[in-house]
Amino acid sequence: MDTGTHFKRITLLVRDIEESLKIYRDILGFTLESVKDSDDDSYSYPVFRLPQVAKVRFATLNSPDQIRTIGFTEVKGVELPRYDGPIMTASVIRVSEIEQAMAKIISLGLEHTELKIDESESSGQFKEQSFIDFDGHLIVVYELIA
Numbered sequence: 001m002d003t004g005t006h007f008k009r010i011t012l013l014v015r016d017i018e019e020s021l022k023i024y025r026d027i028l029g030f031t032l033e034s035v036k037d038s039d040d041d042s043y044s045y046p047v048f049r050l051p052q053v054a055k056v057r058f059a060t061l062n063s064p065d066q067i068r069t070i071g072f073t074e075v076k077g078v079e080l081p082r083y084d085g086p087i088m089t090a091s092v093i094r095v096s097e098i099e100q101a102m103a104k105i106i107s108l109g110l111e112h113t114e115l116k117i118d119e120s121e122s123s124g125q126f127k128e129q130s131f132i133d134f135d136g137h138l139i140v141v142y143e144l145i146a
Helices: 017-024 098-107
Strands: 010-014 031-037 055-063 066-076 091-094 116-120 124-132 138-144
Touching: 010 017, 017 055, 017 066, 098 124, 098 138
Parallel strands: 010 066, 091 138
Antiparallel strands: 031 055, 055 066, 116 124, 124 138
């Protein structure tokens, strides 16, 4: 039996799973666990406040040290909103070659910040940079510096 708090995954609403895989699988290094069509009574409808006219598919991706780390809920048939105000959430992901990963992200035309070098007492020195994915999700990537 599981005990205690455990963060299972983040699930992102996306317009197109294949387009999202260009970032999360092909650049950031996650592996695709599964993709499946959702049932008409899927829990995604009430949780994400989706109208029943939406067609929904679900995918999960693994990181090297955790299964089903990220979920995608693909929504077709309804417009997903875009928000231009302050960003409410960020996913923070460690990568091994931040400059190479971000060069690929930038080549996709995605909005991004400049590379920053920072330091913390617990992590030491690290590089970090952020971008907005195809669906408006803020992603912060970082690389530890030896």
